[in-house]
Amino acid sequence: MxxxxxxxxxxxxxxxxxxxxxxxxxxxxxxxxxxxxxxxxxxxxxxxxxxxxxxxxxxxxxxxxxxxxxxxxxxxxxxxxxxxxxxxxxxxxxxxxxxxxxxxxLDGEDGIVIIAGTGSIALALKDNIVTRCGGWGSQLGDEGSAYWIAKKMLNIFCQEVDGRLEKTKLYELIKKECYLQDDYDIISFINKLDHNRTKIAALAYINGIAAKKGDTYALEIYRESAYEMSKVIKRLAKDFDLPVKVSYIGGVFQNARQYILPYLQSYLGNQYEIISPIHxxxxxxxxxxxxxx
CATH class of the missing domain: 3.30.420.40 (ATPase, nucleotide binding domain)
Structure with a gap:
């Protein structure tokens, strides 16, 4: 077969x-x-x-x-x-x-999985019963997702343009990667994307480049992402006897695992075993x- x-x-x-x-x-x-x-x-x-x-x-x-x-x-x-x-x-x-x-x-075993790609959701499997937390879509939730990260990043860029925040590597990278001649070209750039969530989520890679350069705001976005993930995981873990296995999957982890996982482990504590996805x-x-x- x-x-x-x-x-x-x-x-x-x-x-x-x-x-x-x-x-x-x-x-x-x-x-x-x-x-x-x-x-x-x-x-x-x-x-x-x-x-x-x-x-x-x-x-x-x-x-x-x-x-x-x-x-x-x-x-x-x-x-x-x-x-x-x-x-x-x-x-x-x-x-x-x-x-x-x-x-x-989880290879079919009991545990919790946090999924963060274009959107985000957490699922738990226990005794063949699946429960979920999050996954409300880009307009209502999807905290910690690539779309969420990109929106946070772009908002910081706008604050840096205004002078509300000090300009950092993130500011320079967004101008370079989005081919902006003028700071305010960001408006027409986003409009050309037709506010498409997939296209906007694809910009999250810029935050990863900034994080590698030690950009404070980029790292803070990843910390906030991990914190949001920890909340949905802890909610689902209430149905388990601790310790509980937690795995992860999605483009956010492919691009920023080295930043997000340490933050996530610190928020969850040692009663949660974070494992790499088996399959x-x-x-x-x-x-x-x-x-x-």
């Missing part, structure tokens, strides 16, 4: 084909299929194209986790409709991107579809 694991996050969609033993045959990266960033037909077309590349014979079972597949009934129905059109006649299982990330990171989200999707009889 062949399987395909799909991680559909807010920035990109990763697809991996596996055999019965978890051996990887092929993996591809495609644009995001987040319903807030693409039309329904675009989502269907992207998923179909990827599946055809990995499984032209239509014999694989598919496990997929998609950003946005949460508690909102209307969004769930839209996403379910997209997957139905994209995957028929294959057997497939649909979960949130957070759920497959947790399955992969990838797409492997978690593979595991979930494999369990389906």
């Amino acid at each position: 062949m399987y395909i694991g799909i991680d559909g996050g807010g920035t990109k969609t990763k697809m991996v084909s596996y055999d019965e033993n978890g051996y990887i045959f092929k993996e591809i990266n495609l644009p995001t299929v987040h319903i807030s960033s693409q039309t329904k037909q675009q989502c269907i077309d992207i998923l179909k194209a990827g599946i055809r590349q990995l499984d032209p014979s239509a014999v694989s079972k598919v496990g997929i986790g998609l950003a946005g597949y949460g508690n909102n009934i209307e969004l769930r129905k839209q996403i379910e409709s997209i997957c139905l059109e994209a995957f028929e006649p294959r057997t497939y299982i649909l979960e949130s991107d957070a759920r497959i990330a947790m399955e992969g990171a 990838t989200p797409e492997y978690g999707a593979y595991k979930l579809i494999k369990k389906l009889k």
Whole structure:
């Protein structure tokens, strides 16, 4: 039997084909299929194209986790409709991107996973029951996410332009990386991004460059990010007997793990064991579809 694991996050969609033993045959990266960033037909077309590349014979079972597949009934129905059109006649299982990330990171064991990519959410698995905290979206929450980091960073830039804060390396880097001739070009720059959360989140890498140069404000943003993460983790940990395992996943950790994890550990204390993710989200999707009889 062949399987395909799909991680559909807010920035990109990763697809991996596996055999019965978890051996990887092929993996591809495609644009995001987040319903807030693409039309329904675009989502269907992207998923179909990827599946055809990995499984032209239509014999694989598919496990997929998609950003946005949460508690909102209307969004769930839209996403379910997209997957139905994209995957028929294959057997497939649909979960949130957070759920497959947790399955992969903890290898199916009890614990908590904090996910910080374009958005952010924390999930806990205990006795086969999944609970969540956070994940309210860019307008209402997603604290600690790449979008949140980028917005904080840009706000500091504006304060530095005003003179409310002293200009630092972060100011210089934003002007350079955003190709700003004038300080106030930042307004038209953001407008050209059409306030797209994925494009704005992609700017968070600038904060990482500034942090490497020892920029005080950039480091403070990472400290605040870790603090926000610690709050959702502690909330979920109330259902556990301490100590509890905590893992992490997402672009924020890929780019700033060396800054955020020490802050996070200090906020959580020694009753929390922070471990590197055991497997990838797409492997978690593979595991979930494999369990389906």
